[in-house]
Amino acid sequence: MRLLLLSNSKKSGFGYLEWAKPTLQSFLGGRVRRALFVPYAIVTRSHDDYVELVRRPFRELGLEVEGLHRAAEPQAAVAAAELIVVGGGNTWQLARSLHLLGLMDPIRRAVRGGTPYVGWSAGSNVACPTFQTTNDMPIVDPLGFDALGLVPFQINPHYLHGNPPGFQGETREERIREYLEANPRATVVGLREGTLLRVEGDALELVGDEPARLFRHGSEACEVQPGGDLRALLGS
Amino acid sequence: MRLLLLSNSKKSGFGYLEWAKPTLQSFLGGRVRRALFVPYAIVTRSHDDYVELVRRPFRELGLEVEGLHRAAEPQAAVAAAELIVVGGGNTWQLARSLHLLGLMDPIRRAVRGGTPYVGWSAGSNVACPTFQTTNDMPIVDPLGFDALGLVPFQINPHYLHGNPPGFQGETREERIREYLEANPRATVVGLREGTLLRVEGDALELVGDEPARLFRHGSEACEVQPGGDLRALLGS
Numbered sequence: 450m451r452l453l454l455l456s457n458s459k460k461s462g463f464g465y466l467e468w469a470k471p472t473l474q475s476f477l478g479g480r481v482r483r484a485l486f487v488p489y490a491i492v493t494r495s496h497d498d499y500v501e502l503v504r505r506p507f508r509e510l511g512l513e514v515e516g517l518h519r520a521a522e523p524q525a526a527v528a529a530a531e532l533i534v535v536g537g538g539n540t541w542q543l544a545r546s547l548h549l550l551g552l553m554d555p556i557r558r559a560v561r562g563g564t565p566y567v568g569w570s571a572g573s574n575v576a577c578p579t580f581q582t583t584n585d586m587p588i589v590d591p592l593g594f595d596a597l598g599l600v601p602f603q604i605n606p607h608y609l610h611g612n613p614p615g616f617q618g619e620t621r622e623e624r625i626r627e628y629l630e631a632n633p634r635a636t637v638v639g640l641r642e643g644t645l646l647r648v649e650g651d652a653l654e655l656v657g658d659e660p661a662r663l664f665r666h667g668s669e670a671c672e673v674q675p676g677g678d679l680r681a682l683l684g685s
Numbered sequence: 686m687r688l689l690l691l692s693n694s695k696k697s698g699f700g701y702l703e704w705a706k707p708t709l710q711s712f713l714g715g716r717v718r719r720a721l722f723v724p725y726a727i728v729t730r731s732h733d734d735y736v737e738l739v740r741r742p743f744r745e746l747g748l749e750v751e752g753l754h755r756a757a758e759p760q761a762a763v764a765a766a767e768l769i770v771v772g773g774g775n776t777w778q779l780a781r782s783l784h785l786l787g788l789m790d791p792i793r794r795a796v797r798g799g800t801p802y803v804g805w806s807a808g809s810n811v812a813c814p815t816f817q818t819t820n821d822m823p824i825v826d827p828l829g830f831d832a833l834g835l836v837p838f839q840i841n842p843h844y845l846h847g848n849p850p851g852f853q854g855e856t857r858e859e860r861i862r863e864y865l866e867a868n869p870r871a872t873v874v875g876l877r878e879g880t881l882l883r884v885e886g887d888a889l890e891l892v893g894d895e896p897a898r899l900f901r902h903g904s905e906a907c908e909v910q911p912g913g914d915l916r917a918l919l920g921s
Binding site: 630 | 819823849863864878
């Protein structure tokens with residue numbers, strides 16, 4: 450399997466997805482010409498608008514983008530895709546759409562069969578066994594908590610350590626600890642903004658300028674530096 | 686109905702629940718002697734620990750606290766309660782417990798019948814028609830999104846306006862806009878920390894030092910000042 454799982458799309462001082470461009474370039478390696486874009490996480494703008502937004506950064510990489518929402522037969526479009534790209538937004542809305550349209554299985558099958566997968570934020574959440582480590586507001590019934598399960602661990606995208614000054618709510622770490630209390634066999638990767646996980650077969654690498662924070666039940670959290678070998682996580 | 690719905694329990698420089706003490710005192714009015722505490726939102730500590738934590742502030746108000754988790758017949762305990770208090774923690778865990786134990790209906794019936802209700806954070810989320818405007822991580826299957834529906838609008842507790850510097854994720858307001866896009870007939874009250882809503886029959890008052898932020902589909906958000914008359918929301 451080949452996966453690029455980004456924490457998020459934006460970085461201060463960079464264009465949309467620009468921070469990840471060198472890694473996208475090396476991941477796609479000039480071999481891919483067309484990307485099938487899954488726009489269902491967007492809520493307050495149209496699917497067409499979302500396709501327009503991602504068209505530009507992918508065009509700079511030499512790829513044409515087509516929106517899955519325009520496909521006459523979405524399951525067939527997934528099976529035929531050269532590359533599957535799942536954008537961020539609201540994870541609940543995305544999961545509901547994938548369930549409603551019967552797309553979880555076809556995407557899982559395609560990616561396990563070798564189709565490369567790029568996701569950011571909600572698109573990284575749904576690559577996990579469940580999307581229950583999302584930060585998003587549960588605006589709709591997702592019709593099930595199961596997700597694609599392309600990796601065996603959970604990702605918390607946009608991971609932020611600690612609270613803004615004065616804020617009294619639970620920190621992200623406290624919420625992840627709650628998740629692990631209820632799901633003690635899971636591993637959660639807190640993926641900071643501007644970082645990504647790259648899976649190439651049985652290799653897993655953290656790319657970016659910041660460490661990731663790893664959480665397991667009953668252990669102290671630990672920080673993993675970019676470039677470090679994370680392949681043990683793929684067996685978790 | 687008589688409700689006190691707090692955004693949260695803590696405020697910098699104050700003891701646990703201390704910021705709300707004057708309002709709690711006036712709400713309880715020396716008439717109530719025993720509080721039935723619903724501790725199910727807590728995840729990483731025990732229910733007994735949670736009861737101990739709330740015992741002190743309520744004792745200072747002249748009340749004894751008993752934990753619902755210790756009741757031999759929880760539904761009967763709810764029906765017999767002088768006061769129902771629902772603590773914060775993880776809203777999903779709380780909703781799951783209330784569904785599993787068949788307590789949604791008994792609590793709803795008791796409060797509609799006149800038993801006063803005090804909740805904070807998750808305890809305010811479940812007082813709404815659904816708890817889908819929670820900030821919490823969906824660590825467990827809640828067995829349904831329906832909640833107590835004691836008020837006809839949604840609350841977003843710990844409401845925080847804007848993002849911490851540099852953070853690229855969606856703001857709370859953007860998430861609430863997504864909720865309204867999917868649920869256009871709802872009203873959402875962004876309840877800032879250190880503020881609460883007090884319902885006395887058909888009167889609704891905002892108490893605290895900060896305004897609340899009101900969201901409706903298709904309208905600009907508006908700020909409502911403490912002390913303002915919010916009774917129109919009860920008809921929403």
